[in-house]
Amino acid sequence: MKKKNDILSANGKLGVLTPGMGAVSTTFVAGVLSIRKGIGRPIGSLTQMGTIRLGKRTEKRIPMIKEFIPLTELDNLVFGGWDIFEDNMYEAAVHAGVLKKDLLESLRSELESIRPMSAVFDPDYVKRLNGTFIKKGKTKMELADQLREDIRQFKIENKLDRMVMIWCGSTETYIESDPVHETLAAFEKGLKENDTAIAPSMIYAYAALKEKVPYGNGAPNLTVDIPAIQELALQNNVPISGKDFKTGQTLMKTIIAPGLKARLLGLSGWFSTNILGNRDGEVLDEPLSFKSKEVSKLGALEYILQPEVYPDLYKDFYHKVRINYYPPRGDNKEGWDNIDIFGWLDYPMQIKVDFLCRDSILAAPLVLDLALLMDFATRAGMTGIQEWLSFFYKSPMVGEGLYPEHDLFIQLKKLKNTLRYLMGEDLITHLGLEYYEQKQ
Numbered sequence: 001m002k003k004k005n006d007i008l009s010a011n012g013k014l015g016v017l018t019p020g021m022g023a024v025s026t027t028f029v030a031g032v033l034s035i036r037k038g039i040g041r042p043i044g045s046l047t048q049m050g051t052i053r054l055g056k057r058t059e060k061r062i063p064m065i066k067e068f069i070p071l072t073e074l075d076n077l078v079f080g081g082w083d084i085f086e087d088n089m090y091e092a093a094v095h096a097g098v099l100k101k102d103l104l105e106s107l108r109s110e111l112e113s114i115r116p117m118s119a120v121f122d123p124d125y126v127k128r129l130n131g132t133f134i135k136k137g138k139t140k141m142e143l144a145d146q147l148r149e150d151i152r153q154f155k156i157e158n159k160l161d162r163m164v165m166i167w168c169g170s171t172e173t174y175i176e177s178d179p180v181h182e183t184l185a186a187f188e189k190g191l192k193e194n195d196t197a198i199a200p201s202m203i204y205a206y207a208a209l210k211e212k213v214p215y216g217n218g219a220p221n222l223t224v225d226i227p228a229i230q231e232l233a234l235q236n237n238v239p240i241s242g243k244d245f246k247t248g249q250t251l252m253k254t255i256i257a258p259g260l261k262a263r264l265l266g267l268s269g270w271f272s273t274n275i276l277g278n279r280d281g282e283v284l285d286e287p288l289s290f291k292s293k294e295v296s297k298l299g300a301l302e303y304i305l306q307p308e309v310y311p312d313l314y315k316d317f318y319h320k321v322r323i324n325y326y327p328p329r330g331d332n333k334e335g336w337d338n339i340d341i342f343g344w345l346d347y348p349m350q351i352k353v354d355f356l357c358r359d360s361i362l363a364a365p366l367v368l369d370l371a372l373l374m375d376f377a378t379r380a381g382m383t384g385i386q387e388w389l390s391f392f393y394k395s396p397m398v399g400e401g402l403y404p405e406h407d408l409f410i411q412l413k414k415l416k417n418t419l420r421y422l423m424g425e426d427l428i429t430h431l432g433l434e435y436y437e438q439k440q
């Protein structure tokens with residue numbers, strides 16, 4: 001890990017590669033293009049709108065994060081990616097139906113110029129889709145080599161200085177760790193022998209890391225959670241992070257649950273259900289893809305509420321998550337939560353949340369922040385799992401033997417303290433010593 005003066009500069013162009021050019025990816029790219037033109041604002045983006053307090057409160061130093069750390073300017077981002085459908089970014093954005101037609105028209109030529117590269121795909125891993133723009137190769141290693149060639153070509157053609165890869169592709173079916181995932185040697189043997197336990201997303205991650213491109217995992221796929229890929233990340237000094245963008249209902253959960261715990265209010269049940277009608281919803285309608293999402297969504301409450309530390313309050317609470325595909329809603333998801341809590345003398349109470357959210361509007365700023373911060377991490381010499389980026393993910397990655405931090409407010413503190421540490425500033429403890437110092 002480097003400190004302030006050794007962190008490499010953010011000059012030059014940064015390529016942002018997204019496997020998957022669907023609703024999230026197109027909303028992210030169209031958003032950045034409109035922000036560059038001054039016709040949109042980066043609401044929800046920590047790197048663009050967030051501030052960071054430095055030193056004592058009396059010093060009144062609160063710079064914007066983007067002015068505090070060296071980050072790539074939005075004008076220097078170049079977009080590319082892969083999809084199993086040949087639609088360019090304009091067509092894909094129209095299909096996704098997230099952004100208004102007139103906004104897309106004003107960005108049309110730039111969006112049309114971003115065309116996907118053909119994908120590495122396996123219908124066994126995403127059962128509801130049947131695209132045709134797919135690479136062919138005798139082995140999974142050959143497919144990885146083709147992706148590596150795509151990455152190298154993209155860098156040359158666009159005169160890039162650096163690249164990041166953020167997975168914005170569909171959710172793959174649920175799989176558990178397999179012996180082929182255990183070591184890099186076993187994984188590379190598996191690539192050559194077409195091992196069925198190697199998912200397409202793992203082939204992208206492998207290709208990225210071999211090319212020293214950091215990889216962020218926006219879906220609940222197993223991809224970078226396996227020792228083989230983590231070994232490669234460390235070997236090549238590349239950061240990885242994941243998994244599953246924290247948007248919608250889980251965002252609400254990680255805001256509300258820390259509050260309940262702070263006030264020592266008990267929980268007997270939390271029932272969450274959603275309706276959504278975009279392509280993501282269609283993929284998640286398939287039970288094995290839903291299983292990946294379910295596992296990623298269920299972890300948050302257990303870790304935040306710590307039933308083993310607070311058995312009187314949180315032992316045996318009932319937690320259920322449902323996602324229902326409902327086409328009329330498109331990307332405008334509705335998430336309901338029924339929360340059964342109890343207070344003083346065990347008296348029961350209920351909280352109802354009805355979040356009429358827009359999935360991709362919440363996810364797009366996370367793609368931007370992750371792209372910029374993963375690039376920053378690379379220039380700061382940080383390698384392997386980037387736990388300080390947990391803030392952006394539903395199911396944060398952690399090193400072996402550690403538990404993931406799900407509380408949004410602790411995650412934010414961790415992120416900002418990491419930035420303070422790297423930039424040689426004091427960490428903030430919120431002790432409030434200024435008051436006593438003034439009195440002396």
Ligand SMILES: NC(=O)c1ccc[n+]([C@@H]2O[C@H](COP(=O)([O-])OP(=O)(O)OC[C@H]3O[C@@H](n4cnc5c(N)ncnc54)[C@H](O)[C@@H]3O)[C@@H](O)[C@H]2O)c1
Pocket residue numbers: 019020021022023024025082083084085096119120121122126129131167168169170171172200201218219220244245246247248278279280283358359360362363
């Ligand atoms: N929208 C959110 O709020 C949100 C939140 C958390 C996670 N996610 C995850 O982000 C991902 C993208 O979501 P979305 O709403 O954009 O979905 P989407 O269906 O609109 O887009 C996904 C795209 O990936 C493509 N794809 C599938 N497999 C591929 C492969 N192997 N290679 C290249 N392309 C491939 C599909 O053709 C599709 O165009 C999903 O996995 C979703 O679960 C989204």
